[in-house]
Amino acid sequence: MTRQNPDIEYKVEPLGTSHDRVAFSSGVAALDAYIQRQARQDLERNLAAVFVLTSDGKTIAGFYTLSAHSIQATDLPEELAKRLPRFPLLVTLLGRMAISQSLQGRHLGVFLLIDALARAWRGSQQVASWAVVVDAKAGARDFYLKHDFAPLPSQPDRLFLPMKTIEKLFAS
Numbered sequence: 051m052t053r054q055n056p057d058i059e060y061k062v063e064p065l066g067t068s069h070d071r072v073a074f075s076s077g078v079a080a081l082d083a084y085i086q087r088q089a090r091q092d093l094e095r096n097l098a099a100v101f102v103l104t105s106d107g108k109t110i111a112g113f114y115t116l117s118a119h120s121i122q123a124t125d126l127p128e129e130l131a132k133r134l135p136r137f138p139l140l141v142t143l144l145g146r147m148a149i150s151q152s153l154q155g156r157h158l159g160v161f162l163l164i165d166a167l168a169r170a171w172r173g174s175q176q177v178a179s180w181a182v183v184v185d186a187k188a189g190a191r192d193f194y195l196k197h198d199f200a201p202l203p204s205q206p207d208r209l210f211l212p213m214k215t216i217e218k219l220f221a222s
C-alpha cells in the first residue's frame with residue numbers, strides 16, 4: 051500500500067539495513083529502544099516480522115511488528131468463548147506499533163494499522179489465525195478501541211479484532 055500525504059508518498063516495507071533505526075523517535079522510550087536495538091535481532095531470529103513506513107527508503111516514519119501467538123478461548127468474552135474450542139487459538143500479535151512523534155496526528159497511524167491488518171489477513175489465508183491481538187501501551191488503548199478492537203475481559207490492555215471482521219474489510 052502507499053499513502054499520499056498529500057505531497058509525500060509513504061510506503062510500508064520490511065525493515066532492512068538501509069533504514070535509519072537510530073533516528074526514530076515516537077516519544078515512547080520502550081518503543082524507540084525496540085526499533086533501535088532489538089528489532090533487527092528479532093527479525094534475524096524469526097521472532098517478529100518488522101515493517102516500516104517510509105517515504106524515502108531510509109527515514110522511518112513508523113513501524114509495526116507481527117508474530118504468531120496464541121490465546122485461550124476462555125480469555126475471550128463468554129459469548130464468543132462458548133462457540134470456540136478449548137485448545138489455544140492461534141492469533142497474529144501486533145506486538146509493537148509506533149509513528150514518529152513529529153508525524154503523529156496525520157492519520158499515518160491508522161494507515162499503518164490498516165496495512166498491518168491487511169497483512170495479517172493475507173497471512174491467515176495461508177496459516178489460519180483467529181484474530182489480531184495487540185497489547186496496548188502508553189495511552190494508545192483508545193486508538194485501538196476507536197478502530198474496533200475489543201478488550202479481553204481477563205486482560206483489559208490486551209485487545210483483539212477477529213479475523214472474520216478484518217476479512218470483511220479486505221475480501222472482495
Ligand SMILES: CC(C)(COP(=O)(O)OP(=O)(O)OC[C@H]1O[C@@H](n2cnc3c(N)ncnc32)[C@H](O)[C@@H]1OP(=O)(O)O)[C@@H](O)C(=O)NCCC(=O)NCCS
Pocket residue numbers: 076077078081146147148149150153154155156157158159160161184185186187188189190191192193196
Ligand atoms: C498511537 C499512534 C500509533 C497513533 O498514530 P497517529 O498517526 O498519531 O494517529 P492517527 O492520526 O492515525 O489517528 C487516527 C484516529 O485515531 C485517533 N487517535 C490517535 N491516537 C489516539 C489515542 N492515543 N487515543 C485515542 N484516539 C487516538 C485520532 O484522533 C484519529 O481520529 P479521527 O479519525 O477521528 O481523526 C501514535 O500516536 C504513536 O505512535 N504513539 C506513541 C507510541 C504508541 O503509543 N504506540 C502504540 C503502542 S501499543
